[in-house]
Amino acid sequence: MDGFYHVDQAMDTSPKDPYVISLIYSVVALFLLIPPQEVRSAGLTLERIFQNQLGSESLDFVGYHMRRTTLTRLVALLVPFGYFAILSLYRPDLLKVTFVYTGLLVSLAVAVLAIAFSLYYWRTKWASHPLARTLAKHGDNWRFVAGNINTEFRRIDKFTTGPTSGRVIVTESWLIKVGIFTVHVSKLSETVLALQNSALISNAQADVLQSVQRLSIKVTSANTAVGDFMIHVPGLEYRDFRSRLPFVHVVNVRGVTVQQTVGEQFVAAFIEQADRNNIYRLDPNTELDSCLGCMVARPDAKLVKLCAADEDGDCRNCRCRPQWCLSCMARWFASRQDQHRPETWLSSSAPCPNCRSRFCMLDVCRVVEDTAR
Incomplete structure (x- = not known):
């Protein structure tokens, strides 16, 4: 043999x-x-x-x-x-x-x-290349489509994520998946996304082995000439990815849960703690402007020293009127902390964004209208 x-x-x-x-x-x-x-x-x-x-x-x-x-x-x-x-x-x-x-x-x-x-x-000057045929499905002249993609890719506001073997790029008008052997392109105005599943992937960072959520998303185009393809987006980057697609419909019929970032988890914990603290009753006749942080929400956060007596500790009484919503106050608080040690945020303090009086999470009160008056 x-x-x-x-x-x-x-x-x-x-x-x-x-x-x-x-x-x-x-x-x-x-x-x-x-x-x-x-x-x-x-x-x-x-x-x-x-x-x-x-x-x-x-x-x-x-x-x-x-x-x-x-x-x-x-x-x-x-x-x-x-x-x-x-x-x-x-x-x-x-x-x-x-x-x-x-x-x-x-x-x-x-x-x-x-x-x-x-x-x-x-x-053939690349006219017969598979990518040229892919771009031709989005317009009569593939070179015009290529020029548009080149122009948008040069802008600094594009979104990019993923490894080299499956990089995902979002520009103003295009969703692109760059693979080892292929490049998939879908026009955002014709795109529908469907969350398929999520998986935990081991990722070594700074000599520490961590599990990172990876979302599998199916990309479907209303243009029937464009085939479906799969992209993978880290769960912690999904909201940034989603914010670049304001007019793209995202389907989540399978109920895939997206992992929250550290910042989002902290905002939720911050608001939960504020709801456990004393409430601050506001005269219903008091007029408040929009939140100074987001300029949209109504201010519902008031800093009142509750963690200790007036002269004890680093925290001080704040005399500012309510000018921030709880979500923006939480983000401000997080921005003043050591970003490499999020485990210390809950027990730390920060200066008031207006008067710089220090406060901790025990000093944050939710503002409610005093209907009894």
Whole structure:
């Protein structure tokens, strides 16, 4: 029976051992096509190696990703031929094995076709590239659509999240998913999003292993020529992501719960504590302006020293009239804390945003109208 070894042969652990060659080649190919963060930090990626040929993503987003996806596909399709070629070079006797000989010929044919298609894209000035065909579904002239995307991508107000293998970008008019081999594009005015599920993903930050929520969202376009695709957004970034899509309908029929940020959790705890404190009764005839923080809500927060006697502790009585709502007061309080130690926020203090008298969460009262008067 054909094979790498005869049964009676002792296992060879030299560098020419096919298993050693296969292992080393697989690791190198995997790191080249899907590099981990450590490899990216070292600059050992296709994008960095061929940065002069690929150009600038910020100046020519569409053109850059046409060249990048073409290069990535080409390298991926050359990997099998490289494997069999190296295997045959180090162990010529393996060419007698049917699997190796057939694999070499088939991978050579695939490599030739990959090079031919890459040259074809280049000779047609990228008009035949899959991304060009994708953009053509959004307008009669794909180059006009590409120009619009390039212009919006250069603006600083775009939203970007996710790893390189599935980066999500939201511009003024477009939702884009950048993958390793493909780029998906959907026009925001034609887009409907559906929350599918959530999962906890391990994420190492500052040598601490944390679980981060990842939301899977299905993107569907009213344009039937545009196929559906999936994007993944971290739960802590979902509200920022959602704020960039004011006119996009989001469906959550499965009742997916989105993880709150630390700031949102603190605001909820701050308001809950204020509701446990004494209430501040306000004369119903007193006129109040809108909250100084959001300029929308009615002020419903009043600072009254309740944590200790008047002269005890760091907190002081505040003489300001109600000018802030509880949500904005909570955000102000959080902004004055050590952002790297959120576990200390509940027991800390902050200055009044107006008179700078210090207060803690025990000094925050909800304002209610005194209907008894």
